Amino acid sequence: GAVVSQHPSRVICKSGTSVKIECRSLDFQATTMFWYRQFPKQSLMLMATSNEGSKATYEQGVEKDKFLINHASLTLSTLTVTSAHPEDSSFYICSASVGGNQPQHFGDGTRLSIL
Amino acid sequence: GESVGLHLPTLSVQEGDNSIINCAYSNSASDYFIWYKQESGKGPQFIIDIRSNMDKRQGQRVTVLLNKTVKHLSLQIAATQPGDSAVYFCAENGKETSGSRLTFGEGTQLTVNP
Numbered sequence: 668g669a670v671v672s673q674h675p676s677r678v679i680c681k682s683g684t685s686v687k688i689e690c691r692s693l694d695f696q697a698t699t700m701f702w703y704r705q706f707p708k709q710s711l712m713l714m715a716t717s718n719e720g721s722k723a724t725y726e727q728g729v730e731k732d733k734f735l736i737n738h739a740s741l742t743l744s745t746l747t748v749t750s751a752h753p754e755d756s757s758f759y760i761c762s763a764s765v766g767g768n769q770p771q772h773f774g775d776g777t778r779l780s781i782l
Numbered sequence: 783g784e785s786v787g788l789h790l791p792t793l794s795v796q797e798g799d800n801s802i803i804n805c806a807y808s809n810s811a812s813d814y815f816i817w818y819k820q821e822s823g824k825g826p827q828f829i830i831d832i833r834s835n836m837d838k839r840q841g842q843r844v845t846v847l848l849n850k851t852v853k854h855l856s857l858q859i860a861a862t863q864p865g866d867s868a869v870y871f872c873a874e875n876g877k878e879t880s881g882s883r884l885t886f887g888e889g890t891q892l893t894v895n896p
Contacts, residue, residue: 671825673825699882701883701884709888709889710888710889711826711871711886713883716883760825760826762825764882766882768814768833768875768882770816770828770831770882771816771828771884773825773827774825775823775824775825776823776824776825778823
């Protein structure tokens with residue numbers, strides 16, 4: 668149980684393109700979903716927290732107009748990287764939780780490469 | 783600020799040996815801790831968790847120990863196998879944080895030699 672699916676697994680696109688990443692909880696309802704960014708050989712850096720039906724809470728230094736998050740249902744959250752540039756290239760990972768002091772379950776990440 | 787960190791960035795062990803991965807945390811209000819395993823190119827995988835009202839919890843081949851006095855957390859892996867090679871992260875959910883927001887440590891790269 669507690670499977671989180673993330674799609675696509677890899678994206679390669681030109682600078683200026685907007686990219687949407689989907690995160691789905693397949694067998695549970697996720698009250699809260701999280702989006703992380705991870706650079707090579709580094710830890711996970713939380714970008715934002717989203718609760719179903721409300722606006723996402725962004726971490727300090729994360730541009731909300733650059734990284735658009737939508738959490739329209741209890742099983743789906745999307746992250747859109749708008750007008751992506753090479754510096755946005757990274758490994759983006761989502762997680763989902765039923766809330767409270769329960770573990771987050773992670774998707775397998777999206778490798779984003781901007782040329 | 784509050785942080786979670788690891789003592790050792792890399793750990794190399796022989797197959798069949800026991801592994802111990804350590805983690806120090808600084809938020810004394812933390813009441814929930816998790817260990818994750820991350821294989822190359824994949825997302826973190828839940829291994830085991832422990833709440834602050836416990837000092838030890840065992841799973842299959844893994845044991846987590848919590849020492850609240852010195853704010854230290856460890857993950858013990860018994861009879862380490864090549865498939866255990868990965869980066870291991872500790873994470874904490876401080877009582878003062880909202881929802882289930884986690885703070886991750888820096889990670890330890892575990893390499894198991896055959």
